[in-house]
Amino acid sequence: GQNIDQPTEMTATEGAIVQINCTYQTSGFNGLFWYQQHAGEAPTFLSYNVLDGLEEKGRFSSFLSRSKGYSYLLLKELQMKDSASYLCALSDSNYQLIWGAGTKLIIKP
Amino acid sequence: GAGVSQTPSNKVTEKGKYVELRCDPISGHTALYWYRQSLGQGPEFLIYFQGTGAADDSGLPNDRFFAVRPEGSVSTLKIQRTERGDSAVYLCASSLTSGTGANVLTFGAGSRLTVL
Numbered sequence: 001g002q003n004i005d006q007p008t009e010m011t012a013t014e015g016a017i018v019q020i021n022c023t024y025q026t027s028g029f030n031g032l033f034w035y036q037q038h039a040g041e042a043p044t045f046l047s048y049n050v051l052d053g054l055e056e057k058g059r060f061s062s063f064l065s066r067s068k069g070y071s072y073l074l075l076k077e078l079q080m081k082d083s084a085s086y087l088c089a090l091s092d093s094n095y096q097l098i099w100g101a102g103t104k105l106i107i108k109p
Numbered sequence: 110g111a112g113v114s115q116t117p118s119n120k121v122t123e124k125g126k127y128v129e130l131r132c133d134p135i136s137g138h139t140a141l142y143w144y145r146q147s148l149g150q151g152p153e154f155l156i157y158f159q160g161t162g163a164a165d166d167s168g169l170p171n172d173r174f175f176a177v178r179p180e181g182s183v184s185t186l187k188i189q190r191t192e193r194g195d196s197a198v199y200l201c202a203s204s205l206t207s208g209t210g211a212n213v214l215t216f217g218a219g220s221r222l223t224v225l
Contacts, residue, residue, distance in 0.1 A: 030210030042216035099151030
């Protein structure tokens with residue numbers, strides 16, 4: 001079967017760095033996505049990893065280790081507008097997305 | 110259009126009624142997905158279209174749920190005999206194609222369904 005775990009909620013301070021972890025178990029793997037979802041809005045694409053390593057995109061970076069079934073999203077220089085839910089999703093053997101429940105990130109001044 | 114458009118944005122109905130939710134994907138996107146999202150949860154897959162045909166409808170919870178995409182563009186999700194448990198945000202997403210790992214979905218803002 002397939003399973004994705006990520007923390008329910010995290011709190012961080014404006015200007016700091018936060019790492020949101022995602023662990024997964026799956027029999028088929030075609031990549032891992034991170035999406036951002038502000039309250040009451042649609043999820044928007046942040047990153048995609050299919051090979052091991054770190055992908056950097058401005059203030060956001062995403063890391064993948066396929067052997068460990070582990071990914072993280074790293075957010076630097078946090079801004080208040082980064083307060084949102086961050087969804088981890090894996091692409092299975094049929095290229096369908098299996099979603100985690102999301103991590104609600106609260107940024108405090 | 111420029112983005113994925115969903116109507117209505119909000120729908121309140123009574124238990125037992127019939128509901129239709131509409132999705133207008135990005136022009137040229139051949140793949141269209143319907144998801145359901147409850148508060149504090151990730152999207153739950155319902156059905157996926159490649160062109161006009163439903164390529165995977167394994168996520169539809171029961172036969173009260175049905176979706177069509179007759180001309181390969183606009184899709185309608187239809188829910189018969191609504192139940193209170195159907196209350197959720199129904200998200201539609203489209204992508205240029207499917208069947209690849211790097212398949213980025215663009216989501217609409219969702220239709221919030223409340224069944225009283």
